[in-house]
Amino acid sequence: MVRLACGCVGGTLHHARSLRRLRGLTRGFLDEGSFDTAGAVEKDFAAAATYAANFDPIAAHTFVGDIADYRDVPRVDLVIGGPPCQGFSALGRRDPDDVRNQLWREFVRVVRESDAQMFVFENVDRFARTPEFELLRRAAHAGGELSEFRTQVFRLNAADFGTPQKRIRTIVIGSRIGSVAEPVQTHAKVPVGALSRWRGLREAFLEGPVRLEPEVREVWLPESTVDFQGESVEGAFKLHDLHLTRQYDLTSEIRYAHIAPGQSRFHLPDELQYPCWRRHTKGAGDVLGRLEWDKPAVTMRTEFFRPEKGRFLHPQWENGGVQINRALTHAEAAVAQGFDDRHMWCGSKAAIARQIGNAVPPPLAEAVAGVVAQRLTAGDGY
Known part of the structure; x- marks a missing residue:
């Protein structure tokens, strides 16, 4: 069983709202069957209680608080999560100085301290067109904080993976043990071949x-x-x-x-x-x-x-x-x-x-978990 740090992304000070998507991500990764949980961070108390009710019933690894204060980082194979999307969303102000847009730096810290082989970073579609995205990519270049990782970016629609909802997300997968395949689409608006039609309500x-x-x-x-x-x-x-x-x-x-x-x-x-x-x-x-x-x-x-x-x-x-x-x-x-x-x-x-409203659809998360599990179990290099 692969050890997984779920939702190590939490909130920040300055009253910024924390990530509330770790339940859907965690549900999808656990449904894939190759993962177990070792740690989770969530600033919102009710959201943390929801996570614990589903994945950590004795609250043994759920940290409630600011990710900047999260120091007991477990050694894991994979870290999943992403910062709050409000600062990047078309519905928000898209303020480059919004403190919520800086949480990816704490995510990077957790990845490094966990000694993870891979990470999965999820956010809204617009994130791929932000300065923060470019900074994240640069962190994986030579001399950067994630220089040992190769990053791949996927733009995925949850409806293409059996979710009865059109929801496009940016998925960044980092790996220092080899590249991953693109998640396999199972549904389409106009089905062809083995693809099923998008699920309706x-x-x-x-x-x-x-x-x-x-x-x-x-x-x-x-x-x-x-x-x-x-x-x-x-x-x-x-x-x-x-x-x-x-x-x-x-x-x-x-x-x-x-x-x-x-x-x-x-x-x-x-x-x-x-x-x-x-x-x-x-x-x-x-x-x-x-x-x-x-x-x-x-x-x-x-x-x-x-x-x-x-x-x-x-x-x-x-x-x-x-x-x-x-x-x-x-x-x-x-x-x-x-x-x-x-x-x-x-x-x-x-x-x-x-x-x-802020959750990652579990069917989409499960599809991403499948290609991550394939790489982790193969474990060969570049």
């Missing part, structure tokens, strides 16, 4: 092993807490505990009822438009958008439960028939990310939403 919600009925009445999480490192945290919740809706006002429900699958705010009559929408007739085409049953979801964000934040309305809509006029539930968003009912969640509804 109908298959994910209604036809797969996890059945999520469109009608939802529950609003609040069950009353349940667990002890984590001497403190109480809400959870641990199963997937179906997260199949929760919100309380919408009548005007919102009327707006949602006017939007068919594939449509958005642009299709609302003038009397239902917000005043600011009437003035801005371009851009933000996904706002108040409805998903489609037989297509993957758009990229899940941390506020998927707010239809005004993107294309997050439930795909069930029939003119003159049954309509589901709400955003995705937490459970539906988790399934769209590729999680199943094995996974447990800790924290408030808002905290869990952040964890879901």
Whole structure:
């Protein structure tokens, strides 16, 4: 079994938010079957509790805090993780001085101190076009902090690996024992040969092993807490505990009822438009958008439960028939990310939403784990 340091990327000081993607990465790498966990770093308490509930039940290797304070780095074969994406995302300010953009330096430190043979660094698609990406590549050049590693960069869409969601990520794999093959695509928008068609939401919600009925009445999480490192945290919740809706006002429900699958705010009559929408007739085409049953979801964000934040309305809509006029539930968003009912969640509804929206889809992580495992088990040089 390969020793793996999961999510050694945590947060920084200055109130920067920590990485909350290590659960999906870890789930995918463990599902591949060649890896075990030896260490994890997470600044967010609820997210750390979620990690421990799934992968470290006695909290033996979960460090809760700033990665800059993480010093007891275990010796491992592989380090996986990545800094928070907010500083690089098209939705953020893209400020080059954002402290969150500097966390890759701490990731490099952990790689060096762990004596790892390989590392996997994950981030948003835009990361490959940032100055920080160039600095990371230079670190692997002669004289750099990672000069003994050969780096390879892959731009991967989670939908191509069986996730019912279009989500493109930059994956940087570093190795000092040889190069890796590109992860093998299993699905495609237009299937050819052995490739299957992209998974749609109908298959994910209604036809797969996890059945999520469109009608939802529950609003609040069950009353349940667990002890984590001497403190109480809400959870641990199963997937179906997260199949929760919100309380919408009548005007919102009327707006949602006017939007068919594939449509958005642009299709609302003038009397239902917000005043600011009437003035801005371009851009933000996904706002108040409805998903489609037989297509993957758009990229899940941390506020998927707010239809005004993107294309997050439930795909069930029939003119003159049954309509589901709400955003995705937490459970539906988790399934769209590729999680199943094995996974447990800790924290408030808002905290869990952040964890879901920032996660790496486990099917994508598993595909990356496959090529990493092949290199580690082969172990031959360049």
